[in-house]
Amino acid sequence: MAATIQRAPERTRPRIGSHLFLMLLLAAFLFPVAWALLSSFKPADDIVRSPLTFDLSAFTLDNYTAMFQDVPIGQGFVNTAVVLLFKGAATMFLAPLAAFAFAKYQWIGKNLVFGAVLVTLMLPTIVLIIPLLLEMKELGWVNTYQALILPGAVDAFAIFWMRQVISAVPDELLDAARVDGCGEFAIFWRVVVPVIRPGLAGLGVLTVMNIYNDFVWPVVAASSERMATLQVVLSTLAQNITGNRIGADYATVTGELLAASSVALVPLLVLFILLQRHFINGILAGSVKG
Template identity: 70%
Template sequence: MTSQTKTTGMTSRTKRTGRSLSQPRPGPLQYLVLGLLALVFVYPIWWAVSSSLKPPADIVRDPLSFSLGSATLDNYRAMFDDVPIGTGFVNTVLVVAVKGAMTMFFCPLAGYAFAKYRFPGKNLLFGVLMLTLMLPTLVLVIPLLLEMSQLGWVNTYQALILPGSIDAFSIFWMRQTIAAVPDELLDAGRVDGASEFGIFARIVVPVIRPGIAALGVLTAMNIYNDFVWPVVAVNDESHQTLQVVLSTLAQNVTGNRVGADFATVWGELLAAGSIAMLPVLALFVLLQRHFINGILAGSVKG
């Protein structure tokens, strides 16, 4: 049997199995380690959800046990009565959608300009942009709040959406991702008569799709979990985001219900936390493949 025949046979077997020869099959020890790690990460989520279904007294008396026979939705009913979590969800979805759309539109364009164009002061401007990444968020809170006050935007959606919608990290991420796109592809588009925006939309965006997907997941999670700026910029209950509503849950429970004990507060806290983490978990599960591909896109040289 010739070497060519052996190679052909190995290639056909690889296609049938769907695995590359450079990817060895995980052994039992690796499966065991992965299973233990999965258990460590999943157990807190399971405990929070199962505890939210227990009577408040059982949460304090025996926090580690769970019985389907004692499962109840009383914590959820009480939580919806005591806390405006629906309003917080609506406000959060609005902020994530609008602010995320602005980030996903403008930051790739800015990254494209830094990666593929030459203009005066480019390196200086990019260096200043990188310096802003070193500034803690708390340093910018007071100047931004004063700016929002001068514009009359305190307790408005503009204050929640516009600050930070075009951030330095997203521009840097897109710049590094787009820099790996060959210049020959762009030159070919120009030869065919495509406009500069057409080159970006039809050539660059399909190539960097994994990086854009990863940025989308990171952006959505950061906006969804943001607490510092919303709690400063908004004190009106009708504009509060979900994280701000959750932070005041204990005060609302004890204030709305006379004689509310420690167990009751914990039950409603766990119920609200279980609902709040569902969108993030669903987002990551649905987009985890694109997220991982985007993270690893620049780690291997083609």
């Protein structure tokens, strides 16, 4: 009887080349962020004179102190927080609700309406600015929270994404809820929403990032300093610094710009670090329709 020859299991060799490439790519992405954060704690003159060095003994908060005195960044944070709260809540509630109608109901013209929603994704933002601004002017909403919150509150991409996620929810769950006497909204709230939580988490992170980083529409709809969002405030930093401080040189402006950019970066960085697992799960949710 011939002896059975068993092959030893092959060892998985680490892909050194791939790992090295990913590490270099990570360093390339993180270096500008790390440089900006560290340089914001350097004296302004050192930032210009020796930008690639950092001396711990020269650590200072002067850039931050001067920036908070020269720039109304606090008001920008407040306005952005208000827009985030109300616009984000509208997106997180209305987009999944609309997606539920597209995914789980059959009605006349559904495909036509959904196609129209997708067409809006192809329109550049700049094309919609003038019509929206004229509409805000007619309503008397220029330089108000309404102008910052309502346009785009129900995002077409959010509807499309949540439709893909909700389509993966088994119809049997919905039918069982109907048999138990649940109404249609109760089915959405008590059955669908708990199942699509990973997708909602991913949508939440993207919604916060989009609203937080939005610049084009806020700079048009809220031109006054009182209603300026954080990104609008950041865009006018140099003008505010030179206007509030006589004789402010290039080094001073650069130091305060880095300080303001670091302050604006930290909330998003913390949010992504805390919710990165939910964000990844949310992207994968609904990618494979069962």
